[in-house]
Amino acid sequence: MESLNATKPKTRLSNSNLLFLIAAVIFVLMYLLAIISFPGSFMQFQTFFDLFNLNAPLIIMTLGLCVVMIVGGIDISIGAQCGLVTMACAMLLESKMGSIWGALLLALGIGIAFGLLHGYLIAYLEIQPFIITLAGLFLAQGLLTTLHKDPINVTMPAFVALRDFKITIPWLGTQNRLGVFIPCQIKPGVIVVVVLVVLFAALMKSAVISALGPCLRKSPVYAMTPSAVCTMKPYAPGIE
């Protein structure tokens, strides 16, 4: 029904605002429904934080895709790229010269390389984004299976420590059945998400991208997506 209103020219809300409103309402409604049906778990703060703990990669990729879509493009290869990045980093970590910082650099490198390829082809050669990123999807999938066919476990101690590292929030938490106070925990990925969201909001406030809109397709802003994608690497589920 609400989307019906969106088509009428007289509505005050702009289309994107309306969609945002719908999404927010749906989120709140679903959360309330979950609280009603599972009051034991969804009333805890930890469950709310787990949304961010588990979905940090998704949020970061959404931010990257957001930039691309504002300038009128699309990137369908981010999932495959993310897979390639995780596999490459996992293999680097498992090898003898593996280090966390090396893996981070490798992740950024792969992401930026894909971004440069896509960005150049789309912005300067004016090829349709869908097709180029489709090719990028195939490329990333092909490279992934070329690197390694089976899932691998990363056993490097420093990485495992980073993966299991959690930040506790001492003043928030719940009492368990025995009456012991359990504080909430967040993963470092959430910090990355928050930093990126703030950066992104600042970028949007400066109105560079949204004001210029389609003109910006001629700029290397396309290169931003995958680099945003790859910062999430240490927390990506593929490595587990």
Add this chain to the structure above:
Amino acid sequence: MQRSEIHLGLKAHLYHLSNLFLPLSVLVLLIVINLIKGADYFSFTMVKGVFYGNIPNILYGASELVILSIGMTLVTAASRGQDIGIGEAATITSAVFVWFALNAGEVTLLTIVAAFLLSCVVGLVIGVFNGTLVSIFRVQPMVATLILFIGGRSIAFMIDGKLSPILANDISNQIGTVIPGVPIQTPIILTVVFIAIVAVVLKTTNLRLYIESVGINPDAARLNGINPKKIIFLTFLIMGICTAVAGFIAVNKAGRHDSVNLLKFIMMDAILAVAIGGNKLSGGKFSITGSIIGAYTIEMLNRTLLRLEIETETIKAFKAVFIIILMVVGSPVVRVFAGKVINRVRTGRFRSVLKRSAPKSTKEE
């Protein structure tokens, strides 16, 4: 005067050809690669009175893709977006087909035809669903069809009731492979018939004009008396028929209805076929011939990579590199640049030739 008219006519003709230049050149390139690999590429073998070989295999393998890319071309041209749920829609229609064929008791030609017609109706229903979302509610096509993309296979599984019901009877076997006495595999014939029907429809009606005008500028089309909503809705209906036919062919080829893997990710290939065919993915003018050639090209590319004995792990990377090169060659910037170079060469030559007769008319273009 007359010369310039001839020149214009020639130019229009060249423009039409240049749309097909990309897919045709790729086709030629692939054929050359295949001929280098083995000179027996075009060889046929007759097995029990039926042609087999590389080319018949490509025509056979690409039949669903060709049909779907025809529908995709129309949807893309009118709605300026792509239908990404075609594989899933075809799975649903073929599930209905299999359900009817298995529950009708004795399988005769009549029940198969009835089942096919029923699956066409289901395809139309899917088209109505997508078309309503896109044209009336103005959801972006890719988002609207994402609904079926996510839910389609579950619906097909529910219709099936079990994993991959088997369609074992003579008639569907003949539709999937060969009819005795006919030297060409049946899916090829069905594809050709479908292409012919589409060609006749486009030739005899104003559909092409309407779709192109809606795709180029919906508001201008509306002011000229064409209802963009109706046209977009219509393209989704045609897409529904296309998915029904493609699902029919696919399920008869496979002999069973695998609701998980049937025509999986075929929308990627279909969109690629549309793009290789020289069509803009942002709507407007379209060339169905190009899309058909593009679809066959993709099938040929897949089979060429297999023929070159590239490892299965790297095959996708090679495909990607090929597509990237292809799109770079066919990109507008490169095309304009090449056009300029050719023009310069041509005008230079023209100037020297025309100097004696008409020195004035050389500076244009």
